Amino acid sequence: RLNLDHGLLPIFVLTLSLMVFAAAGAGGGSGFLAVYLAGLIAGNSDIRAVTILKRFQDGMSWLAQIIMFLILGLFATPSQFPAILVPAVLLGLFLIFVARPVAVWLCLVPFRLPRPEVAFVSWVGLRGAVSILLAITPLLGGLENGRLIFNTAFIIVLVSLVIQGWTVGPLARRLGLIVPARLGPLDKVELELPGSAHHELLAYRVAPGSPVARGERIPRWARPSLVLRDGRSMRFQDMGRLAAGDHVYIFVPDRYPRLLDKLFASRAVVDPEDADFFGAFAVDPSRSAEELETAYAPGLTEAERKLTIGDLVTARLGGHAEYADRVLLGPIELIVRDVDDKGRITGLGLSFEPTAPVARVPVFLSAGEIRDRIAAFIRNRRKPAEARAVEAVAEMEPVPQPVVEKTTGEG
Structure with a gap:
């Protein structure tokens, strides 16, 4: 709330950090933990001059690491x-x-x-x-x-x-944890101007092959104000179609959707293996999970069948889905292709076998997996001995294959 000069804001924040550290230490607590928690709260609050503070903190972090390693080497x-x-x-x-x-x-x-x-x-x-x-x-x-x-x-x-x-x-x-690139090269600068509360000024450089370079329109909630081309500044309305190399200055509301990044980024270089990462088929997240059970029989519960496929995947992921998350459902695997700004799944891929090169890890079972294995063990112990013997023989015997005889055209 203080109307300080922008040059004083980083110093003011650093002073507050030292005060929090000292107060926690004087009370017998951990100054490091206190500053860490204060940073979490401040970073998730609507504070002014976020861009300036981020740049200052980034430089201070590097300086602190350099000094720390130097002192540690002397020790x-x-x-x-x-x-x-x-x-x-x-x-x-x-x-x-x-x-x-x-x-x-x-x-x-x-x-x-x-x-x-x-x-x-x-x-x-x-x-x-x-x-x-x-x-x-x-x-x-x-x-x-x-x-x-x-x-x-x-x-x-x-x-x-x-x-x-x-x-x-x-x-x-x-372990198959390398996620394919979502966007190609993106050149963006965030600027903060005096009096621009709840708005930001973004400077984009139009990358070759980006959607805006191919004629895609900029959303109405974004306000392009200036375009620089070949050293000349022009109004956006007078420029016509944007070209690769143009610098575009756009006013947007704070917490702006990341759609602009997708519009100004070039296409990511997709490796053929990366293309297989997201499955061979697209699945509509708004469709009913009952259709998955009917088509592939993944063994969904009655409650899960009443959900949409997107909600089912989100629930299996613990209530929060991210880009490239994967859920194994019996014989199929669902892969999150995209999520919106509110975390809702907007695109899913389906694969009939794990497409990512995931290594089999024999340990690190979760509580759910341990519970499932204990339940399966109990069910197996309750089966009659004869039933278990029949199942063992069935697993050992080869499955008979149909015999196809060659016939002549004469019948």
């Missing part, structure tokens, strides 16, 4: 590393392959997250500055073995960086 004592190298490396390997995967799985077991995603989260851990920063605490507290603890943490972080840091990309591809 390290490499001459003391050989004495603790072997135990520290073994401890690092235990944390990477045992402790962290188990801890992550226990935290995520209540949620129906796919096992490849849980495996990826368990592999991508806190493996850098945060760990070493916490290891400084024993040094600052003057503990007897503070230096030993810091050096051990330093080596563990190096081991984690080498093993986990360099394998993030290959692991994501192995």
Whole structure:
């Protein structure tokens, strides 16, 4: 609410952050956690000069990381590393392959997250500055073995960086978690002008092959005010059709729909494998899930059959769907192709087999999967022994194939 000069806003925010940190520390709390929560609240509030503050915070974040790593390097004592190298490396390997995967799985077991995603989260851990920063605490507290603890943490972080840091990309591809690009190149700048409350000024550069370059109209709620072409500024109404390379300045309401990004972005370069990622067929999300049960028999419950297909997918995803999310329903798989600004599914793809190269992960079962397996085990135990024997024989015997005899045209 203060009418401050824009140059003072970043300083004011930084001062408030230090005050929150100090107040929490004086009360015996965590200053870091207090500033983090204050940032979450402020970032989700309707505050002025968001663009200026984001740029300032981005620069301060990089500066803080540079200073932190410089100080951490000064704290390290490499001459003391050989004495603790072997135990520290073994401890690092235990944390990477045992402790962290188990801890992550226990935290995520209540949620129906796919096992490849849980495996990826368990592999991508806190493996850098945060760990070493916490290891400084024993040094600052003057503990007897503070230096030993810091050096051990330093080596563990190096081991984690080498093993986990360099394998993030290959692991994501192995687990099928690389999502195809949604948009091609997009050149956009957000500007904030004095007196433009609840409105933003966006500057787009028209990319070759983008929808607006092909003649697509700009929505009415967007107000194009200026176009720069070949160094000349003109009114949008006088320009006619936009051409590649034009710079367009548009006033839009805040929280503007991301439709403009799609209009000014060029087509993404689609790999043939990426095209298969979203399934071979398109499915209307507004159709009834009963039609899926009739056509493919995925085993939906009575309550699920009354939903639309889009609502069914959203429910299976825990109430929130994102671009490229996947839901396996018996013999078919539904893939989210697009969602609107309110999170509603607007496009779905259907595949008869998993199209993404998802590796089979034998561990990291969710609570729902554990419950289903226990229920299946109980049902199987209740079956008569003879029925189980018949099923076992049926699985072993080959399925008879129809014999087709060659006939002549004479019959």
